[in-house]
Amino acid sequence: MNKQGQKRGPWREVWRRLKQNKAAMVGLAIILILVFSAIFADFIAPYGYDDQDLKARLQGPSMQHFLGTDNFGRDILSRIIYGSRVSLQVGFIAVGIAIAVGGTLGAISGYYGKRLDNVIMRLMDVLLAIPGILLAISIVAALGSGLQNVMIAVGIGSIPGYARIVRSSVLTIREQEFIEAARAVGASDFRIITKHIIPNALAPIIVQSTLGVAGAILSAAGLSFIGLGFQPPTPEWGAMLSTGRNFIRDHWHMTAFPGLAIMITIFGLNLLGDGLRDALDPRLKN
Numbered sequence: 278m279n280k281q282g283q284k285r286g287p288w289r290e291v292w293r294r295l296k297q298n299k300a301a302m303v304g305l306a307i308i309l310i311l312v313f314s315a316i317f318a319d320f321i322a323p324y325g326y327d328d329q330d331l332k333a334r335l336q337g338p339s340m341q342h343f344l345g346t347d348n349f350g351r352d353i354l355s356r357i358i359y360g361s362r363v364s365l366q367v368g369f370i371a372v373g374i375a376i377a378v379g380g381t382l383g384a385i386s387g388y389y390g391k392r393l394d395n396v397i398m399r400l401m402d403v404l405l406a407i408p409g410i411l412l413a414i415s416i417v418a419a420l421g422s423g424l425q426n427v428m429i430a431v432g433i434g435s436i437p438g439y440a441r442i443v444r445s446s447v448l449t450i451r452e453q454e455f456i457e458a459a460r461a462v463g464a465s466d467f468r469i470i471t472k473h474i475i476p477n478a479l480a481p482i483i484v485q486s487t488l489g490v491a492g493a494i495l496s497a498a499g500l501s502f503i504g505l506g507f508q509p510p511t512p513e514w515g516a517m518l519s520t521g522r523n524f525i526r527d528h529w530h531m532t533a534f535p536g537l538a539i540m541i542t543i544f545g546l547n548l549l550g551d552g553l554r555d556a557l558d559p560r561l562k563n
Contacts, residue, residue, distance in 0.1 A: 294556040301552020307545025315362035322355035326512040335528050345530040347520065353530065356512035357538050363513045364542065367428050367497040368490035374432030376486060379439030384470050384478075386440065387447030398444070401437040409434040413496055417505045427506050431496045435489055442485055446478035480557040487550035491543045498539055514539050 295301050314321055323343075330350035337345045344353040386397040404412070416430035450456065451474060459469050498515030500506035507513040509520075514535045521531030 291553075291556045295552055298552040298555060300548045301556070304545040304548025304550075304552060307541060308549060311361045311365060311542060311545070314358050315365050318359045318362050322352075322358045324352040324355040326356045326359040327351065327510040328355070335524065335531075337528070337530055344534045345528070347517075347531055348524060351510075353517075353534055356517060357514070357534060359512040360514045360517065360535070360538065361542075363424070363507065363511060364494045364497065364539075365490075367424070367431065368493040370428045371431035371493040371497070372435065372486050372489045374428065375435035375439050375489065376482065378432075379436040380443045380475070380482065382436070383440035383443030383445075384447055384475060387444035388451055388466065388470055388474065390448075394444075397440070401440050404434075404437045409492075410496060410499055413500060414503075414505060417500055422505055422508055424507065424511075427497050427500055430500070431493045434496065435493065438489070439482065439485065442481050443475075443478055446481055447474055450474050450477050484550055484554045484557060487546060487553055491546035491550070494539070494542060494546075 295305075328351060330346070332350065333342065333346050334348055334350040335346060336342055336350075339345070342352050342354065344357065347353055347356070382397050382401070386394045407415075412434045413427075413430040416433060417426055420426040420429065447470075456469060456473060459473055464472075497506055498513070498518070501513045501515030502519045504519065507516050509516065517535035518532055518539075521528070521535065525532050
């Protein structure tokens with residue numbers, strides 16, 4: 278086997294194991310459909326997300342509007358399709374912020390240890406002591422509503438979890454022989470962390486990030502539901518739920534379909550996360 282094949286071997290094995298997990302494949306299919314919808318929303322959605330037809334307001338599902346219309350006559354299916362773009366953007370960017378900051382702090386804490394480790398971990402304990410949604414509410418209330426601020430708020434709330442995961446992996450990896458060999462040949466701490474430790478700590482980060490996207494989407498939907506997230510006419514699923522609750526008795530479709538979109542997305546991400554956990558766990562290898 279050539280050098281390139283050797284590098285790809287472990288990930289090919291992970292993919293092989295993942296493909297054998299039918300539930301994970303269902304989750305992957307759901308996420309791919311959502312990503313496809315988000316990218317090509319302009320071509321897939323039958324209407325614009327803010328196209329209003331007051332004559333057709335509050336209509337139930339029909340051939341013209343498959344999921345019905347809202348109180349402004351906007352097509353709910355189109356708004357859900359465009360909403361996938363918003364929700365996935367928040368989920369992935371918020372988790373990216375958490376991984377970048379939390380992963381860096383966790384790597385530094387685990388590698389250097391001692392007093393620096395104690396200071397960083399106590400700071401993470403302070404953040405963990407505050408419920409994530411309350412921390413996000415506080416940050417958004419201070420910064421103001423909007424896409425950027427929601428992503429920052431949700432990302433900051435997720436930092437401690439990634440810091441602890443990376444620290445735990447680094448504490449195990451830093452004592453292994455190949456790290457000692459890197460130190461012996463004069464490799465800098467930065468090179469050891471970035472080239473040797475982080476690549477070997479990717480498995481738990483990948484699993485946590487998949488599940489973290491689901492949590493970020495839920496947090497963003499919760500913020501929008503209480504009026505601190507995205508503002509009209511942004512087609513965000515939580516905001517759609519908040520609007521629909523005023524009409525839930527007579528027009529159930531306004532809340533049922535956005536809620537179903539959130540549920541299916543979280544379900545798909547959890548299935549994929551569980552599958553990745555099993556595929557990346559070395560104890561489960563044949």
